[in-house]
């Protein structure tokens with residue numbers, strides 16, 4: 001069976017929670033990406049963060065052990081600049097409510113960054129920079145209130161820092177939105193321009209989106225009709241995947257970037273695929289039950305180890321290393337298969353509502369994941 005590295009020509013990699021967490025690489029990421037290149041897969045580093053230009057992002061990646069060239073980095077600033085360049089003549093002045101990342105991206109598109117509403121801008125672009133303060137927000141507000149086109153690189157509510165959550169570009173966009181009553185056009189994930197920019201720049205014909213967030217990376221991939229791999233090294237808990245409505249469901253789930261070197265059959269998740277490896281999951285009257293075939297290899301349902309939560313200490317599920325990881329992932333996939341099908345049958349866009357709305361009871365899902373020992377990766381600062 002071919003691996004994902006052979007099935008897809010370019011990996012469109014989210015950065016935070018996938019490749020690095022703040023100043024540190026995610027465990028196994030540097031060697032997994034090095035091996036992906038050796039296997040012939042090309043890499044594109046796709047970030048919603050517009051504050052730093054590609055050469056600085058590439059330098060940071062290289063510093064933490066992930067070799068990256070500036071031309072492999074795609075930022076929401078570039079996607080925003082392309083949106084503007086498609087509607088403005090070359091040489092047009094654009095007011096930048098943001099930082100260096102946006103200025104570099106505008107110049108690349110033959111647009112001219114300016115910093116004041118009185119400098120003759122014909123459009124406004126807004127992206128995260130830690131240096132944006134009230135004076136620049138006021139300039140942006142004057143320009144947006146005058147009716148100029150307004151593009152935001154992204155509207156992420158938070159930006160992760162090594163001290164925790166801090167206000168992201170979405171909060172700064174909200175300042176101008178509140179002051180003017182207008183809404184920007186948004187370039188970043190999950191909106192289509194971001195993945196379109198990455199596909200245009202990388203020349204991908206069969207791209208794979210790799211991300212840690214359902215509502216940006218995975219939703220964006222689904223909107224672009226591109227296959228996606230969710231890794232569990234960032235912000236998404238396993239139970240979030242199980243309870244995800246159809247538009248947020250990934251094609252594949254893996255623990256971390258080593259999954260690029262697995263075959264699709266070991267990672268694929270699909271509504272109705274409720275028997276995976278040794279596990280079988282079923283939703284019965286709104287309650288999820290997960291059973292495991294006996295260690296002698298008899299089929300699922302035969303000699304099962306019991307319902308959710310009954311995974312004993314002696315059932316062999318622990319083991320160590322790769323085998324335990326595989327078992328846990330198979331359990332998660334089986335649970336997704338059963339819950340997604342039940343949620344789809346219940347309607348409402350496949351939302352797996354818990355107690356009250358009730359496609360599936362949340363506590364039974366958590367108990368099943370505990371029984372399968374499906375836990376999230378330990379290290380993240382927020």
Ligand SMILES: [Mg+2]
Nearest residue numbers: 014016017212
């Ligand atoms: Mg991320």
